[in-house]
Amino acid sequence: MGTILEFLGSDHHACDNVFASAEEAVARKEWDSARSLFDRFQAAMARHLAMEEDVLFPAFESRTGMSGGPTEVMRIEHAQLRDLLQAMADAVAAGNRDSYLGLSETLNMLMQQHNLKEENMLYPMSDRVLGAERDSVIREMDAHAI
Ligand SMILES: [Fe+2]
Numbered sequence: 562m563g564t565i566l567e568f569l570g571s572d573h574h575a576c577d578n579v580f581a582s583a584e585e586a587v588a589r590k591e592w593d594s595a596r597s598l599f600d601r602f603q604a605a606m607a608r609h610l611a612m613e614e615d616v617l618f619p620a621f622e623s624r625t626g627m628s629g630g631p632t633e634v635m636r637i638e639h640a641q642l643r644d645l646l647q648a649m650a651d652a653v654a655a656g657n658r659d660s661y662l663g664l665s666e667t668l669n670m671l672m673q674q675h676n677l678k679e680e681n682m683l684y685p686m687s688d689r690v691l692g693a694e695r696d697s698v699i700r701e702m703d704a705h706a707i
């Protein structure tokens with residue numbers, strides 16, 4: 562079994578790819594395809610955020626005793642991402658290209674900064690502190706349904 566950095570880092574890339582496809586479809590005003598790609602992006606993000614909030618963060622917090630530290634910052638950023646996703650869902654439903662593209666630019670900036678913090682700090686720290694627990698945390702995230 563690999564590391565948390567590999568498992569969640571590759572999920573970041575999977576989310577990025579469907580994000581980019583949805584954005585391209587909106588830019589071309591291909592609304593049927595835009596809506597189905599956005600639904601896939603929103604579902605992929607919901608699952609990613611849930612794997613972190615429901616499995617990784619609690620494991621990290623109980624292992625380190627740090628609940629007001631990096632995971633708290635990540636949870637606050639997740640709430641900002643969810644707000645933007647909701648606004649993007651409204652824009653794609655309404656067929657509002659300019660609104661969607663403005664929101665998606667903001668989301669992408671926030672998401673890339675967030676992902677870098679996780680990939681450079683939180684995931685490597687988690688790989689270190691979880692030790693023998695790491696494999697079971699990865700298995701639990703892999704099996705996590707939302
Ligand atoms: Fe996150």
Ligand SMILES: [Fe+2]
Nearest residue numbers: 569613676679
């Ligand atoms: Fe993440």
